[in-house]
Amino acid sequence: MTGYFLYAFVYLVAAVIAVPIAKRLGLGSVLGYLIAGLVIGPIFGLVGDETVAIQHFAEFGVVMMLFLVGLELEPRSLWAMKSKLLGLGGLQLTLTTALITATALALGQPFGISLTIGLIFALSSTAIVLQTLQEKGLQKSEGGKSAFSALLFQDIAVIPMLALIPLLAIPELVAAGGEQGGGEAHDSFNLVDGLAPWAYGLVIISSVAFLTIGGHYLSRPLFKFVAASGLREIFTATALMLIIGIAALMGLVGLSPALGAFLAGVVLANSEFRHELEANIEPFKGLLLGLFFITVGAGINFSVLSENPMLIAGLTLAVMLTKAAVLFLIALIFKIKGTNKWLFTLSLAQAGEFGFVLLSFASQNYVLPKDIISLLSLVVAISMFLTPGLFILFDKAIIPRYRNKKSKRDQDTIDEKGTEVIAGIGRFGQIINRLLMANDVETVVLDIRSEQIDLMSRVGTKSYFGDASKPDILHTAGIHEASLMVIAIDNRETAAKMVKYAKHAYPNIMVLARAFDRGHGYRLRQLGADYVVSETYHSALEMGAEALRSLNVHPFQVERQKMAYKNIESQQNDVLYHAWADDSSGERVDNNYLKLFIELEALIENALKADLHDKHSKMRGWTPPPKGYAEELQPDEKPNNTKR
Incomplete structure (x- = not known):
């Protein structure tokens, strides 16, 4: 038990140190997590073989993220993006798979291995891209929406990929695996192994229908029952139960847990409990995603990298350039312009976390040899590691270039x-x-x-x-x-x-x-x-006054307090300015300034609390309404507080 506590402490310390530094340097939190994993894994060796097991657990953060993404999309919105979903996503997946498969064939690999490699590298990192787009506020841009459409199609496409890969098994690997007593064990809880294709299709349709109908009709009574208890922790437990249950159901029928969570989120997008669900799940999603990124950095195998540095570097560069070229072509076809074109191109030019899933699945089904899997795993990890750098390139080189173009007008x-x-x-x-x-x-x-x-x-x-x-x-x-x-x-x-x-x-x-x-x-x-x-000074003062009027404070009292605030601020402004200017430390906020600022706050508070009748003689700039003015008005004659 102590060992788990130590590992948890190491991961948390690495994150707490690396992520704030990376954010301060403008590198983003994702790169901070990756660097933290690299430091505690390959560089200092503070974590070891448990990284792979933790990574499988941390992938649940991707499931939570897609559930939250689904909560932001109503079914109507999802239907509205069907052209981008099928057009952008379908074309990207098809062209990238075809190009990478053809390249692998040209390098002498069999068709089954080549196609599997093409499918693995056609996928991009949903976790890194969506997290970074959200951090930079780019998810609502045309480029961000286009990237999301392609990522969503990729996540859906994982399902037929998992069905196709076993058909590509290599007889020699199957025979070798049989002689060694079989490969890695399949999921013993998978209920669809051995089913006929028609039965498997029926199970999938039934599962999706249950998820959609059950989510719509059963979730509301459940959430109302739990909310009536008034216990926030039980609502949190219910939210986690819902997502874990969906992931388990999808796993039982051989579907992607991430896709199931996304569909559940879409179903619940119109629920009155949507915001509460978001608030309860967001912290878990953030921690698990951070843990996932750390395990990616920690999982880079330096021994394999040191044995084949040029090969791995060449493969990584070739994959990213191929994907970028395909994405750029698609952006031109769909007329994505300006910085959005480059955002779409650079954000998806990497392999993704589902690549690890397909590599493991390909190993279990005797499709890829072990030596190829170790190489491809490194390519996937390194390309993900380089992705934050592409966003930095977008920020530092692409955006200024387009700004300069705009400013070149004479x-x-x-x-x-x-x-x-x-x-x-x-x-x-x-x-x-x-x-x-x-x-x-x-x-x-x-x-x-x-x-x-x-x-x-x-x-x-x-x-x-x-x-x-x-x-x-x-x-x-x-x-x-x-x-x-x-x-x-x-x-x-x-x-x-x-x-x-x-x-x-x-x-x-x-x-x-x-x-x-x-x-x-x-x-x-x-x-x-x-x-x-x-x-913001005058607008904030006016908004504060409007807040008082909305709370039925007498209009004369409101105007008196506004004027009192202005008078005290004006009187003390010179004093504060000279204290600020005289600060020799260069910080401009020394103890003297802070003391004067606190005095200013006290003066304002005292002035605002002063008795109304003591201030009548000082009110020369505003004439109050006559006594009983508000009470004498008929309901339809009372002034409207809405500013026009």
């Missing part, structure tokens, strides 16, 4: 001069520009985003494509003649550089700048900005 010819220059015509700059134009103030608006300029032109707002951080563009816009410059861009560093340049080159111009938060605002003020406002 700068507009600025043929107007104004008394105000506005840098940035996003949601922030638009409001400022409208107010000034409504008062007949002539403005020159610049923005680096060509699509935003085109959008503004369609709604009748004159703006120019140009980088306002460049001195020559500002000069062309007439900043030397302007009296005011508004910096409304959403880039911290660029905003700071623009404030510094404008106040240095044109000391007499007034600079109004948009800040992200208090610290950014202090920095802009230090660089010379005449007026700084945090982009």
